[in-house]
Amino acid sequence: MQERVTGRVLVAEATGSGRLVEPVADAAPALVLNGLGTPVDVAPLDDQKLAVCDEAASAS
Amino acid sequence: MSTTTVITQGFIRPVGLRVLPAANQVIVAQRNGQLFAVDLTTAQSTQVGAVSGRVNAFDVTPDGQIAYVSGNSLGVWEVSLNGGENRRLVRGLAQPMGVTLDSEGMLLVAEGRAPGRLISINPNPVEAVLRHAG
Numbered sequence: 001m002q003e004r005v006t007g008r009v010l011v012a013e014a015t016g017s018g019r020l021v022e023p024v025a026d027a028a029p030a031l032v033l034n035g036l037g038t039p040v041d042v043a044p045l046d047d048q049k050l051a052v053c054d055e056a057a058s059a060s
Numbered sequence: 061m062s063t064t065t066v067i068t069q070g071f072i073r074p075v076g077l078r079v080l081p082a083a084n085q086v087i088v089a090q091r092n093g094q095l096f097a098v099d100l101t102t103a104q105s106t107q108v109g110a111v112s113g114r115v116n117a118f119d120v121t122p123d124g125q126i127a128y129v130s131g132n133s134l135g136v137w138e139v140s141l142n143g144g145e146n147r148r149l150v151r152g153l154a155q156p157m158g159v160t161l162d163s164e165g166m167l168l169v170a171e172g173r174a175p176g177r178l179i180s181i182n183p184n185p186v187e188a189v190l191r192h193a194g
Contacts, residue, residue, distance in 0.1 A: 033062045041076035045100075051067070051086055053077040 001042045001050075012039035012052060020052070068103045071096070078120040087127065087141070089118040095127055095139060108141040117159045119167070128167055128183070130156035136169055138183060149186050153179070 001010050010032060013019045018036030021029035038055040045051040073091035080087065086098040087108070095109040095118070109127055113134040120127045120141070127139040128149070135151035136159060150169070157172035167181040 033064070036064070040074055043077055043079045045079055045086075046081070051077055051079055052064075053071075053074045053088060055073060 001044065003050075004044050005047050010042065010050070012036065012042040014038045014040065014055070018054065020050070067100065068098050068105050070105070075115055076118060078118075080120065080122070080124045082122075083124050085124060087120045087124065089115055089127065089129065091115055093129070093131075093134075095129075095141065097124075097141070109139045109146075111137045111139050111146060116155070116157050116172075119160045121161065121165075128159050128161065130159040130169060132156070136167065136181060149181055149183060150179070153177075 003010055008022055011021050011023060013021055017034050018039050019031060020033040020036060021031055023029050036052055036054055039052045040055050041053040043051050071088055071090055074088050075091050076089055078087045084100045086100060088096045088098060091114055093111040093113055093115050094107055096105045097108045098105045111129050111134060113131045115129050115131045118127050118129045125142050127141055129137045129139050132155050135153050136149045136156060137146055138149055139146045153171055154175060155172035156169050158170040160168050162168055167183060169179045169181060171177045
């Protein structure tokens with residue numbers, strides 16, 4: 001998913017506690033947010049928010 | 061600082077979401093073939109469509125009237141989200157794992173196992189074209 005305002009590419013990972021990360025060339029991805037449970041999809045909701053669809057209970 | 065807010069909950073094995081900004085809605089598809097519209101103002105969730113079979117992926121037209129759903133036994137179905145008829149577009153695909161509408165309204169479908177084709181489908185009239193075979 002590509003963020004609208006900054007153009008950053010963000011990826012939802014279902015591993016671990018469920019993370020939103022930004023890929024970095026030749027390095028580990030940068031953590032944006034964790035505790036998402038088991039995210040299966042992510043999309044821009046508006047210019048400020050992302051919508052994440054979570055398969056399991058969220059860590060809130 | 062990032063904060064999270066639960067808009068709604070209770071979906072059963074959702075496979076994905078599509079945001080419809082004009083309608084202030086999010087469409088969520090479940091693995092079991094049920095599709096829901098979530099009103100972002102009220103957070104109310106309403107079933108708006110269904111298909112009989114296990115769903116791998118889906119996409120929605122920008123106007124939110126039609127969903128395209130793929131699944132191993134389903135092939136690709138066009139699902140009405142406004143109470144109309146559903147119809148099968150393609151069958152016999154090899155584990156269709158991804159389906160997305162391009163900017164011209166063509167459907168792109170990726171197969172998850174051999175022959176691993178990328179297929180484009182013109183929903184009106186239904187016409188499938190092989191784009192790439194891995």
